Every structure is written in structure tokens, then in C-alpha cells.
């Protein structure tokens with residue numbers, strides 16, 4: 001069994017508004033192994049983004065613990081990729097990727113050569129001098145992932161990174177991410193509402209319940225299932241995951257599911 005890169009133990013988060021405490025998630029236990037992609041699914045509002053923020057150190061837990069069994073420098077543990085690429089429009093691709101290294105914790109951590117080699121690895125060399133408004137949505141999101149990966153974080157957290165892309169671009173981005181993950185040995189947690197995407201990308205898929213969210217089930221995938229879109233094994237697993245999703249929703253609550261997932265459930269896929 002691979003080493004555990006990140007361990008979340010009995011984690012809980014509640015927000016207090018006007019003296020009233022609202023639990024977001026509770027009793028979350030999660031291990032992420034080095035070199036794996038963990039896909040995290042769950043209904044809207046169950047706390048997926050909040051959990052990622054806590055792992056990234058951008059928000060505090062109300063209870064429980066996040067630990068890093070492999071140790072390492074706290075400042076370079078996590079890189080985050082958001083739904084929107086968030087590139088600076090006045091900087092070129094090269095400068096945007098370099099920006100990842102300009103934050104204080106990473107200053108001086110890598111040279112120009114490392115930035116250029118990451119850009120090449122990401123298939124972006126021809127766009128190195130391009131500006132964000134000259135990029136397609138998929139290219140911009142690749143730059144955004146490159147900007148994160150160049151800092152060499154122990155774990156990359158991706159919060160619905162491809163949900164703003166059209167289906168074909170999205171599929172090619174998924175293929176691309178698997179290639180990058182395998183060549184660089186990335187460890188990643190990806191939040192998605194798309195069960196197909198979770199089954200295609202995940203070495204494991206974990207599902208959270210509605211708020212206050214907790215991990216209700218997880219599935220381990222074999223590489224062959226992951227690699228073959230539409231294979232029988234992948235389809236069976238997808239059905240099982242969607243059935244679990246359905247079981248989480250009380251009658252009449254389908255609308256609280258993210259639109260993508262509820263469409264998949266409604267279609268009975």
C-alpha cells in the first residue's frame with residue numbers, strides 16, 4: 001500500500017452566523033495516498049469546497065485534524081486549482097505560470113528552466129508568449145494547472161476544474177490530466193459533480209452525504225476501469241455510484257443535487 005500523503009481525521013466544520021451555528025460537515029475521515037487521484041462527489045452545499053479550503057489551510061476546522069504523515073514543508077504542501085483559471089490578463093502564459101513561484105513561500109524554489117519544462121510537459125510551449133485572451137477555455141485551465149504544479153506541491157486540490165468547459169474539451173482535459181498525473185506522479189483530490197468524470201479520473205471515488213456532509217461511501221477503481229471510457233466495468237460502477245447518490249436524496253429533493261448529477265440520475269444512466 002502506498003504511503004499516505006494526507007490524512008483527515010474526524011474533521012468537522014460549522015459556521016456561526018448571528019449566534020446560530022450551522023454545521024457544514026462532520027466526522028469526515030479521509031486518507032489520500034501518494035500518487036493517487038481521489039475524486040470527491042456530493043450534493044451541492046455538503047461542504048466539498050469548504051473541506052478543500054480547510055486542507056489548503058485557507059479555513060480552519062471546528063474539530064478534528066488534518067495531518068501530513070509524509071511531513072515536508074508546510075508552505076509547499078498544497079496547490080489549488082479553481083473552477084475558473086484566474087489568469088492575470090496582462091501577463092503571458094510564461095509569466096502566469098511563473099507567478100506560481102512568486103508567492104513568498106516558493107520564491108527562488110525553481111528557475112526559468114523549470115517553468116519552461118513544466119510548460120512543455122503541459123503541451124503549452126507554442127503558447128508561451130500568448131496572453132490569456134488568446135487562449136481557449138481548455139488552454140487557460142491547463143495554464144492554471146501548470147501554475148499550481150510548477151510549485152511542486154505534495155498534493156493538488158482541484159475544485160470542479162473542468163465544469164465550465166464544453167463536453168469535448170472537458171473529455172480531452174480529463175485525458176490530459178491522467179497523462180500529466182502519470183508522468184509527474186501527482187497526488188490530487190478533485191471535486192466534481194460529474195460521475196463519469198469521477199470514474200474516469202479517480203483511483204478512488206468518495207461520496208459525501210448532504211449537509212452536514214460526511215463520507216458515506218468510497219470505491220477503489222482499478223487502472224483498467226479508469227482508462228476505458230464506457231467499458232462495462234466503468235458503466236457498472238457508475239450505476240452503483242448513481243444509485244448511492246439517489247439513496248442520499250429524499251423524495252422531492254432531486255433538485256438539490258447539482259444539475260449535472262441530477263440529469264444523470266434522471267436519465268437513469
Ligand SMILES: Nc1ncnc2c1ncn2[C@@H]1O[C@H](COP(=O)(O)OP(=O)(O)OP(=O)(O)O)[C@@H](O)[C@H]1O
Pocket residue numbers: 015017024042043044045046047048049050051211258
Ligand atoms: N464563509 C462562510 N460563511 C458561512 N457559511 C459558509 C461559508 N462558506 C461556505 N458556507 C456554507 O457552507 C455550506 C457548504 O458550502 P460549500 O461551498 O463547501 O459546498 P459544496 O459542497 O462545495 O457545494 P457545491 O457543490 O455547490 O460547490 C453551504 O451551505 C455554504 O453556504
Ligand SMILES: [Mg+2]
Pocket residue numbers: 048049050159
Ligand atoms: Mg463547491
